[in-house]
Amino acid sequence: MFFFFSAKTLSVAVLAFLFGIWIIWTLRQIKDFERTNSNTFKKQPQHLRTHASNTYFTIIFYAKPAWFNPKTVVFDKCSFKNCELTIDKQLFSTSAAVIFHHDSFSTLPEKPSGQVWIFATLESPFYTSKSFNTDRSKMQFNWTMSYRKDAEGFSPYAFLRKQLHIPVKNYTSIFINKTNNIAWVVSHCQTQSKREAYVRELSKYIDVDIYGKCGKPCPFKEDCKIHLSKIYRFYLSFENSLCKDYVTEKILSMYIDGIDFIPIVRGAPNAGDILPHKTYISTSDFKSPQKLAAFLKMIGSDESRYISYLKEKEKYLNNGNGMLKAGICDICYHLNVRKQKPKIIDINKWLWENQCHLPNDIPSEK
CATH class of the missing domain: 3.40.50.11660 (Glycosyl transferase family 10, C-terminal domain)
Structure with missing residues (x-):
């Protein structure tokens, strides 16, 4: 059943009620917009609304640094919520993505087909290279997680x-x-x-x-x-x-x-x-x-x-919330929106190409 009202028959109370509904709807749109994680470092090209998906992604931090606590990662604050972070290596073969911190592994397991491998470091190339043999496993990784803005998992030291x-x-x-x-x-x-x-x-x-x-x-x-x-x-x-x-x-x-x-x-x-x-x-x-x-x-x-x-x-x-936590939110985002087979990265090239320079601002010491 439908009811039609002319402007003359609408009472002030009804108009106020309709106006109130409009205000509530507008505020909800603004709140949705503000859920995006804006910061002074970078804005990920994510959609404005949080997302739900029928697919559930397991991310395993296979080789993590001692200082990282996976319990601090809360996907409720991420753009996509349909991910789980674990350190349980028994879930390795069924995980969608696997993270290896640069100084936390010496050998690599056999890689399942279609699995995304992520190379993680917060050090500059000079200090990453000291503890990581790039020749041995440089063509094993698909994505990166780093302080660098071009990393799939953007992980600044802080926001x-x-x-x-x-x-x-x-x-x-x-x-x-x-x-x-x-x-x-x-x-x-x-x-x-x-x-x-x-x-x-x-x-x-x-x-x-x-x-x-x-x-x-x-x-x-x-x-x-x-x-x-x-x-x-x-x-x-x-x-x-x-x-x-x-x-x-x-x-x-x-x-x-x-x-x-x-x-x-x-x-x-x-x-x-x-x-x-x-x-x-x-x-x-x-x-x-x-x-x-x-x-x-x-x-x-x-x-x-x-x-x-x-x-x-x-x-x-x-306000903290930096280091590797933010990068894992980005990894969940990319797992959801990827549209092609992950590329293979030459880690040595990725580390060094157009990244660093030697100091040229120090007068020669006698």
Whole structure:
């Protein structure tokens, strides 16, 4: 049975009821839209709505790093929910996809037909190659899971989100209490990026205090960087390699509550595509460590300009949820939408081609 109403016969109450239904429907559409996992690193080309499927995919982390806990992966927060992650090797032959972390295996099992093999690493090619024999198994893998944006399983070290509620701080007091210039906490003293040589040159023109295994013990046993940020103006977020997309906790750990340094970045040549503008200083913007030191002295003595960096950095927060967890969500996505047989990857070529460069910003030492 159908009922027809003219505009004259509809009461105000009925109009209000219909308007309310429209509002509820609109809010649901907005909520569906907001379910997408947007971040400052990359937007996967996923559909806006979450998906259901009659197919159920088992993903086995056959060779995982000791620090990874598979229980932290929750597919309810992924675009597709029809996947399960396991470390049970008895399910190997029936799994749709198998993940091998680069330094967690020495031999490989026989590969079932149609199974997708995924090579996982969060290290730069220089440090991945130290523990992985690419010649032995380089043509076994179909997909990759990495910090790199071109990996099927995109796994940044962390995600930066805009803060909904920006903390209120006395920035003038923060500025006045800083009596030292640069701090650096570091545990690897010889690196491919030769960051140690860069710092030696930089320290000729501005004071740099080094803590950790490569320097003196931090005077604060807990929350070392937070405490150091109360008295130091700048912090060196220097990577061990100079590779595309390689942005690690060295810089991302600066975007947490309580750290009031201005970070100085040296690493990925495209760091500006990843990190929020005006929240850091990059060595790549200066022809030499001497030029950088002159700029830091100027910023460090200018209260207004110095505070502007801190205020901009405070708008962003490192909310974790990075490392390999996000990449596994992407693997589930690709299992659902793949339309052709997975390709075979030459891992050695994938690791090195157009990825890294040697340092060219350090004056020759006599």
